[in-house]
Amino acid sequence: MKQGNKFGLHRVLEPKGVLPQPAEKIDNTMELYDNEILIDVEVLNIDAASFTQIKKEAGGDKDKIKAKMKQIVKERGKHHNPVTGSGGMLIGTVSKIGDKLKNRDISIGDRIATLVSLSLTPLKIDEIKNINQDTDQVEISGQAILFESGIYSKLPDDMEDTLALAVLDVAGAAAQTAKLVRPGDNVLIIGAGGKSGLLCVHEAKKRAGVTGRVLGMGHSDASTNRIAELGLADEILQGDATNSIEIYELVNDATDGEMIDVVINNVNIQNTEMSSILAAKDGGIIYFFSMATSFTKAALGAEGVGKDVEMIIGNGYTSGHAEISLEILRENDKLREIFTRLYV
DSSP states (O other), rough: OOOOOOTTTGGGSSSHHHHHHHSSSEEEOOOOTTOEEEEEEEEEEEEHHHHHHHHTTTTOHHHHHHHHHHHHHHHHOOOOTTTOOOOOEEEEEEEEOOOOOOOSSEEEEOOEEEEOGGGGSSSEEEEEEEEEETTTTTEEEEEEEEEEOOOOOOOOSOOOOOHHHHHHHHHHHHHHHHHHHHHOOOEEETTTSSSSHHHHHHHHHHHOTTTTTEEEHHHHSHHHHHHHHOOOOOOEOOOOOOOHHHHHHHHHHHHHTTOOEEEOOOSSSSOOOOOHHHHEEEEEEEOOOOOOHHHHHHHHHHHTOOOOOEEEOOOOOOOTTTHHHHHHHHOOOHHHHHHHHHHH
């Protein structure tokens, strides 16, 4: 077997010298290097911001969505949306393991979910079998490559694959919430009715405790109904996260002017940065999990309104994030019921 670079540099075609994620084109031939894992892919879970953009461009037409996805992979060697810059993740079966990785705790035939973005994963799509526009999950036949540095999780035996995939796709959000929220905090979850948002509501309430307050905000009736069904938010707000003054006034009223210690932004649309910033108190923390976030807008926007806040980029990985998020479903029957209804 040919020797490969730990971070996948050997796969980069254009431009040379950059890592696979920011690269414009990578090599997606499925000849295995010594430090790679070959996966027979079954399902792609497209990042919410990316799938929303593709679906909008295609007008919701499944054939056009398929064509756009195939075009992206043909041009880039990976599912790296050129508009949003994001990808997603996948589940599949380990087909081959490079010689250098034989001592890992993984075997041919293991079913895994990759925990690195499709925006850096060499991917080949042979056929798109089905698209679920409600869950952003796409059934395919194809293959993918996981680099030596790539992380993954073996699929659990106690839940359906599509359920585990939905959770693992957003595992970083709940795990980061667990790290950020302290007892007694006021917490605002923007996009609390989505899959990452619901997980964050659970974890925020668990960490803030009886002395803290968790505000769950959704835009649609369906979203706010899911927050209510979960039964963990101390208050439910309904508003347009792109309207920063509306959100500021809602949060100001809900907190009697105290505002928010920790804001978690999970929405998959643009221009919600200022709503997050205005909702936070001075010295507060804002965690932008959303890949639709413009960090230029966030940085300059906070400066423009004189807000002294700590803003955290939504790193999809934090230590133990897969285990934390899967365990949430095991300990919260109501949340598991909602997820099963939506994603299985």
